[in-house]
Amino acid sequence: MVAYSFQPRFVPAIRSGLKRHTIRAERGGRSRHARPGELVQLYQGLRTRHARLIAEPVCEEVWPVRLDLAGCVTIGIEIQTDLDAFAVADGFRDWADLCAFWRRQHPGVVVFSGVMIRWMPIVADHVTPEDVRRGGRGQMDLFPDPAAQAP
Template structure:
């Protein structure tokens, strides 16, 4: 099982099931990313006192990804995204309101990295908390 840590701002969209992917750099050495079919553990603040376990989900897809933040292009697997509406939808699946917010976040977190190559990990979305107590609603 592979664990992923997220900034606190991504906790609510992960718990709501609206963020079900993450973009990560390749891992080196013995460390590896999840593989399709494996469970992933999702946290905020891992390795801190504020660590919070958000849940577990099944990894459904791992794709190589390239993002060109200057041009506005995402290549994931064999597909590519360039249209503004599609870029916004991609960014929303990653927990951002739109593509420009993803670019602003990326620029702040990774100064000088305008062209990124890594992996896109997707998991089965977590069920929203209010959907978990279906039996109690009767």
Template structure:
């Protein structure tokens, strides 16, 4: 089982199911489809908290994200599993990744909040990932079936 850590301001969206994926750098081992994943805030600290019961990984797909300081929106390009998102799909994707300004206001640092989810994602991305090109994976999950 693989554990993933999240900023605390993403926890409410994971809890209500509106955020059901995460984007991560390539590493030796990621979750595999049909495998449970553990989702935490404060991992490896005394404040560690499991966000929800272990959901089940449904997909692990390659993702490319290109950001630019020259664009107000910050995110120039996203490609998932070799398929580029149309420019009109980037905003809904940024919302699904937890970057809706309305959902983050009051929880995330004010400097992170932009006027759109795409801009907010761009600010987060430039702060968290140096360079303009990111290659990694998107890990998607669904809630675990309740045990009977």
């Protein structure tokens, strides 16, 4: 089983089922990415004492990906024509939000090649697309207590 860590801003999109993939650099050595059919563990804050499991979906597919912040995304051999839709599917408000995040997290990297790991749908949580567009900053609890929701 392979684990991936996410920042808090992505948790609502993952839990709602809107974000079904992650883009990562190739791994070297003995470390590897998930393979189709394997469970993946999605965490917020992995390797910290505040780590929280978001979900454990099954890896559906893994594709090579190339991001060019000048305005081009290629997944496998397919060029993405709607960059805003791609960015929303990756947990951002739009392409500009994705680019701003990328520039903060990876200064000086304008073109990136790696892999896109896509997982099977997660049963949607009580998160609306509007919550995701706001970046999860609404009045929702990112990790609701299931016992508190019982009638």
